Amino acid sequence: MCATCGCADDGTAGPGVRVIDPAHPERHVHPHADDGPEHRHGTRVDDHAARTVALEVDLLAKNDDLAGHNRDWLAERGIVALNLMSSPGAGKTTLLERTIRDLGAELPCAVLEGDQETLLDAERIGSTGARVVQINTGAGCHLDADMVADGLRTLAPERGCLLFVENVGNLVCPALFDLGEAARVVIMSVTEGADKPLKYPHMFRTADLVLLNKIDLLPYVDFDVDRCIAGARRAKPDVAVLEVSATRGDGLDAWYAWLRRARAR
Template sequence: MCTTCGCGDPAGTRYTALRHDHSHDHSHGHHHPHDRGAGARTVPLEERVLARNDQLAAANRRLLAERGVHAVNLMSSPGSGKTTLLERTIRELGDSVPVAVVEGDQETLLDAERIRATGRPVVQINTGEGCHLDAAMLERGLRELDLAPRSLVFVENVGNLVCPALFDLGESTRVVVMSVTEGEDKPLKYPHMFRTADLVLLNKIDLLPHVEFDVARCAQQIRRINPGADVLHVSATRGAGLPEWCAWLRKRAITIYCEPEI
């Protein structure tokens, strides 16, 4: 988290709603301490950061539940194919459900521009030196979006397999995207990320003939860490597994709508 990895310049966080013709520059309103000289205070300080974040996440969760909005936190390492997956998912869902997107990156509007091309509302959050989104950032991003009742909002987190797993955003569902080009040992190396997942999407399966990747071993490792996680195989570029992924989303959303997580 921030107190150990040293990420984040509060003044450097920027919010840009691409459906508008102007940008919004804001601080995300919390301090990341960098003075770690008092080592005995590190753990209590980290606990306070997470406790404050959890309070804000609970408020986000209540707001989303009141509107019947199903929020999906997409997490992965860089280059796993999250943005391509989002583009294909939006096309696959079509007009069956309203969709909005919150994009998280350290810099650039590149991914948000790609989502805007699909015709869906999108807000880009640039975290500067920060390596994850937190609940305060998401709250500001949600304010920029006109969330339709009973809709889906995808949150594409900053590419990182460590910090995003620690920060509750108030989401309904956590999905980890992992590509076959990364190696099947990722669940063992980053167990907390996979332990918090509701679903693991194994992406780029079209490349299996060209890489050394043991699908069965990977699934075994995921289940060892998180027996309750679902695992689906997809190819965001070729479309394989996309109907199953969208069916999983619809079923999960129905469950959340019927039993809101407050």
């Protein structure tokens, strides 16, 4: 887990993390800025191998506490936050671009973009007109609640909006970290193996919705849709699964209906 994978060993937004507003890339949020969800840093824990389990438990407990503050802050403003998770290349950013262009006039949207480096995805989202802030995690392989709290200070999302949190591409660590979101959406594509839900069950076990993307490529790839869906439902029997193509538009009406229901709750 993150005690050994290269992330900050206290599980917080450490020195390698940058929160960047693409409109003002020279401005980075100060780690103790006000006017956002409560921001606390944990105490560094000895990285000795014998204490790895204790570190992981402590890390997640601190993160969950911060996630609770994020959740309260968002709820007070009527903001519905969705944590979008996938392996790299599943099409999260393309799906977000299409979603915002199609629904932005009806459902105000804002985005926190998570990547290890660059502003590339934030620039793509910014071209839709949505408010976006990039969180670069450096060596980190996931977003955590502390990073999201910092991002929200800079983003300042409007009340009542849909907040999409595009997590770092990774099917392991992001599943472990509550960000304060209202729901989790796992996106995978038909260009990946149909056995992904069996190989990474915890990710799919935490999902509220699974989007199977790039179905327009099914005639050209060897992918068993039924096997993939069965694997997802083995991890979580009642998980909703939608088959979509972010480029061609297949299934997007069902995705948009799901978003409307999520915002109405």
